[in-house]
Amino acid sequence: MRKKVLSLTLVAAMMAGCLAGCGNADSKDEGTTxxxxxxxxxxxxxxxxxxxxxxxxxxxxDLSVWASEEDQDLTTQVIEEFKxxxxxxxxxxxxxxxxxxxxxxxILVDVEAAPDVFAFADDQINELVKAGALQPVQATYTFDVxxxxxxxxxxxxxxxxxxxxxPMTADNGYxxxxxxxxxTEDDVQSLDAMIEAAKKAxxxxxxxxxxxxxxxxxxxxxxxxLTLNDDGLTNTCTWNQxxxxxxxxxxxxxxxxxxxxxxxxxxxATAIAEGTICAAVNGTWRAADxxxxxxxxxxxxxxPTYTVAGKQVQMASFSGCKxxxxxxxxxxxxxxxxxxxxxxxxxxxxxxxxxxxLGPSNINASESEEVKADPAISALxxxxxxxxxxxxxGNYWTPAETLGSILAQGNPDGTDLQKLLxxxxxxxxxxxxxx
Numbered sequence: 030m031r032k033k034v035l036s037l038t039l040v041a042a043m044m045a046g047c048l049a050g051c052g053n054a055d056s057k058d059e060g061t062t063x064x065x066x067x068x069x070x071x072x073x074x075x076x077x078x079x080x081x082x083x084x085x086x087x088x089x090x091d092l093s094v095w096a097s098e099e100d101q102d103l104t105t106q107v108i109e110e111f112k113x114x115x116x117x118x119x120x121x122x123x124x125x126x127x128x129x130x131x132x133x134x135x136i137l138v139d140v141e142a143a144p145d146v147f148a149f150a151d152d153q154i155n156e157l158v159k160a161g162a163l164q165p166v167q168a169t170y171t172f173d174v175x176x177x178x179x180x181x182x183x184x185x186x187x188x189x190x191x192x193x194x195x196p197m198t199a200d201n202g203y204x205x206x207x208x209x210x211x212x213t214e215d216d217v218q219s220l221d222a223m224i225e226a227a228k229k230a231x232x233x234x235x236x237x238x239x240x241x242x243x244x245x246x247x248x249x250x251x252x253x254x255l256t257l258n259d260d261g262l263t264n265t266c267t268w269n270q271x272x273x274x275x276x277x278x279x280x281x282x283x284x285x286x287x288x289x290x291x292x293x294x295x296x297x298a299t300a301i302a303e304g305t306i307c308a309a310v311n312g313t314w315r316a317a318d319x320x321x322x323x324x325x326x327x328x329x330x331x332x333p334t335y336t337v338a339g340k341q342v343q344m345a346s347f348s349g350c351k352x353x354x355x356x357x358x359x360x361x362x363x364x365x366x367x368x369x370x371x372x373x374x375x376x377x378x379x380x381x382x383x384x385x386x387l388g389p390s391n392i393n394a395s396e397s398e399e400v401k402a403d404p405a406i407s408a409l410x411x412x413x414x415x416x417x418x419x420x421x422x423g424n425y426w427t428p429a430e431t432l433g434s435i436l437a438q439g440n441p442d443g444t445d446l447q448k449l450l451x452x453x454x455x456x457x458x459x460x461x462x463x464x
Contacts, residue, residue, distance in 0.1 A: 089119045092364060094368070140161060145355065152420060162356060170367050208308065223333060241427075242347060244429055266425075432453040
């Protein structure tokens with residue numbers, strides 16, 4: 030039987046109906062107090078909390094949910110299961126499509142009008158918390174969120190030690206997937222070796238270097254840092270310091286080979302299907318396309334090394350998680366929290382892995398043999414040693430994207446590389462207006 034826990038911190042508040050934004054004339058969220066004791070007592074308390082929530086609910090419970098376009102079918106399925114599980118309650122749950130990478134931008138337009146439950150990428154959590162857009166996970170109904178998810182995902186869902194969201198995946202990073210009929214396992218350790226093998230096969234290796242998310246890989250791998258300052262808004266970047274021009278030249282040299290190409294995500298999908306590329310740097314969301322195209326030759330590995338000033342340097346990456354948040358302004362905070370748990374439960378994460386190949390954050394799900402046997406998830410695990418959490422200020426993206434695009438195009442204007450880097454860093458480190 031799955032452990033069921035109710036945090037004492039929230040119970041009294043729920044009894045008094047004091048959750049922020051909670052309660053209206055038709056539907057009230059309510060819980061119950063649990064005395065400290067053994068797991069049986071805690072499980073009973075959690076069951077009581079759910080029953081109290083049901084008993085205190087009158088009328089229709091209206092909930093709005095945002096999930097990514099790719100997750101619409103699965104989220105619809107899970108919502109229907111949720112409604113059946115709590116069939117004593119009349120739910121009106123509406124589902125909208127929203128890119129997890131843009132959730133913050135749209136929510137911050139009007140936090141109070143934002144959906145009750147929403148998925149988002151973990152790098153947005155600081156700004157969402159500052160804007161008062163996330164309800165702390167002060168109570169858990171069906172499982173212990175903090176203890177049943179991998180530590181990195183719990184950390185990603187927390188700010189200053191407070192858990193503000195529910196981990197949904199732990200795979201928001203990138204790696205190399207490839208056609209093993211073109212490359213050996215030794216080849217994929219080095220980008221130089223991969224380029225030679227791709228040339229022989231008359232195929233290409235793709236990476237979206239024009240995207241700031243990916244160009245980071247080269248500079249961080251070479252020990253040139255990008256860090257978020259304590260203000261949570263601005264950055265410190267060392268890309269223009271000693272060694273930076275060597276990295277920029279290395280990127281130019283990769284594109285000069287003709288076998289390494291700049292290609293965005295949708296174009297990669299088409300190229301994989303058409304058979305023009307034999308390897309790509311991307312994430313789990315594209316692995317299914319590669320597997321469909323390459324069949325038994327589909328394979329994946331950590332990112333390779335590349336040559337910088339005559340030395341082999343391991344490519345780095347961003348790491349991250351997908352999270353589910355609850356709006357504290359919801360009229361049904363309790364039901365929103367329970368639905369957020371359901372959307373991120375062990376069973377749902379297993380289903381999400383099976384249907385979409387996304388790596389679970391839930392410990393039990395992530396340690397299953399089926400998940401461990403997945404090439405993409407294994408590659409991400411291997412890359413984890415060279416990955417850093419995506420924590421950057423908003424001024425990082427456009428200057429880094431511009432730099433990556435110029436280098437991917439071969440620096441067509443012949444701009445001095447130091448000047449290119451100085452310009453990029455000036456933009457990345459620019460102050461942010463807080464007006």
